[in-house]
Amino acid sequence: MTPAWRARQARRAGRVWQIGRAGRMGFTAIALLVGARVFQTSVATQAPNPGAPANFVTIQAPVVALTHVRVIDGTGAPARADQTVVIRDGAIAELGSASSVAVPPGATVVDLTGKSVIPGLVMLHEHLYYTTGPGVYGQLGASFSRLYLAGGVTTMRTGGNVNGIMDINLSRRIAAGELVGPAIDATAPYVNGPSTFLQMHVVNTPDDARQHVAYWAAQGSTSLKAYMQISRAALKAAIDEGHRRGMKTTGHLCSVTFGEAADLGIDNLEHGFFPATDFVADKQPDICPGQARGQQMIAALDENGAPFKALVQKLVDRHVALTSTLTVFETFTRGRPLPPGLDVLTPPLRDSFMRAHERVEQNQQSVYAALFAKDMRMERAFVRAGGTLVAGTDPTGSGGVVPGYADQRQIELLVEAGFTPVEAIRIGTLNGATFLGRDTRVGSIAQGKQADLVVVAGDPSASIADIRRVETVFRNGVGYDRAKLVESVRGQVGIW
Numbered sequence: 001m002t003p004a005w006r007a008r009q010a011r012r013a014g015r016v017w018q019i020g021r022a023g024r025m026g027f028t029a030i031a032l033l034v035g036a037r038v039f040q041t042s043v044a045t046q047a048p049n050p051g052a053p054a055n056f057v058t059i060q061a062p063v064v065a066l067t068h069v070r071v072i073d074g075t076g077a078p079a080r081a082d083q084t085v086v087i088r089d090g091a092i093a094e095l096g097s098a099s100s101v102a103v104p105p106g107a108t109v110v111d112l113t114g115k116s117v118i119p120g121l122v123m124l125h126e127h128l129y130y131t132t133g134p135g136v137y138g139q140l141g142a143s144f145s146r147l148y149l150a151g152g153v154t155t156m157r158t159g160g161n162v163n164g165i166m167d168i169n170l171s172r173r174i175a176a177g178e179l180v181g182p183a184i185d186a187t188a189p190y191v192n193g194p195s196t197f198l199q200m201h202v203v204n205t206p207d208d209a210r211q212h213v214a215y216w217a218a219q220g221s222t223s224l225k226a227y228m229q230i231s232r233a234a235l236k237a238a239i240d241e242g243h244r245r246g247m248k249t250t251g252h253l254c255s256v257t258f259g260e261a262a263d264l265g266i267d268n269l270e271h272g273f274f275p276a277t278d279f280v281a282d283k284q285p286d287i288c289p290g291q292a293r294g295q296q297m298i299a300a301l302d303e304n305g306a307p308f309k310a311l312v313q314k315l316v317d318r319h320v321a322l323t324s325t326l327t328v329f330e331t332f333t334r335g336r337p338l339p340p341g342l343d344v345l346t347p348p349l350r351d352s353f354m355r356a357h358e359r360v361e362q363n364q365q366s367v368y369a370a371l372f373a374k375d376m377r378m379e380r381a382f383v384r385a386g387g388t389l390v391a392g393t394d395p396t397g398s399g400g401v402v403p404g405y406a407d408q409r410q411i412e413l414l415v416e417a418g419f420t421p422v423e424a425i426r427i428g429t430l431n432g433a434t435f436l437g438r439d440t441r442v443g444s445i446a447q448g449k450q451a452d453l454v455v456v457a458g459d460p461s462a463s464i465a466d467i468r469r470v471e472t473v474f475r476n477g478v479g480y481d482r483a484k485l486v487e488s489v490r491g492q493v494g495i496w
């Protein structure tokens, strides 16, 4: 027995132990003698996959008929009572009043008396990471993708990331049916200038920006997100390089004003009007004056005055969509209810958020006291002027914006902002799908469209809080159990 042979045996033993653990099964001595390629195949075919869609399915059949259901179709039209929705091969085959649509023979019938269906939510400022410590962002895509689906989100765009690979891999594996979750439009890592963020790449020049976009497009990213320290020149290069490749750019900006970004051809701006630095009098080009200064100016701005109206008109004229993310700002605002979903977090993350919440509650000087309601009014003004409002949640800040739960909360907050429930649902469904160019397939409930539907108890067109009462989420015609999805991650969100 040579030392080399013993080392080889030890390596093999180690490999078998790892495989045995991963596969929760023993391997025979014969397996030891075969090559590494066979081991890899064994792992791929035999390891349990706790994220497999099949683990969460409640309704799956060639033909499913949802009967006696209230349909809120996502177009902003009034709800229609007592409808039949026939799902065949993942698509909506028929849709109409219970008296006009016959249930096909052999269909699996689900009586939804007293319940409603809305389109699967299409949310555009989501993340697969979360603030896990001061300035540190943990990659939580494995649990988040289940929570998003549980909350009724069937399509989402990530609003930037500090990793890149996780968004792309989750998007691909969900699309391939290997993991459960929504369809993901995966952004590249933030396009940003020099900053203090430890996990962010630095884009200094237009050339850097083009290379960043080209690299991440080649990896599989399909959208771009610019950030607070980007220069106008680098932003312009990223937007143009993205457009050349069919990718849209959004931005959480500061160094570049909303008006400048609109002139540069940006497609979308994030966070309502909270980050706009257009009204900072001594704003230096390409320099972020501090998010707080921008917000003080917004808080002091005359929302009926000519400067704000001119900015709104520019965004409308240039077809720049605006993403409402009221959920994250609600966590910064005193006197607001605790956000939903905190119970799924790990205890340390829950405690950390509760301490942040306590500080918010004690801060009597905070700009958000006035700004939260003011931004709601400004978002309404933008829509009245003909602007396209889309929705997202932004699970960042000091925590507390919990995927899925926050998506429902965001729709509720749009209603608080003054939209009707069916208008708010449209903002969170068809508007998002239209922005992503996916509206021929998803975003509303119509014959021929993909069967992405959320079954909720009650009537969210009358009482928007019912949007929280999700029971089943259909994606591609397969019904997933909300409770199973949530229970599979409870207490773990913060670890994976």
Ligand SMILES: [Zn+2]
Residues within 6 Å of the ligand: 125, 127, 159, 160, 394, 395, 396
């Ligand atoms: Zn964000």
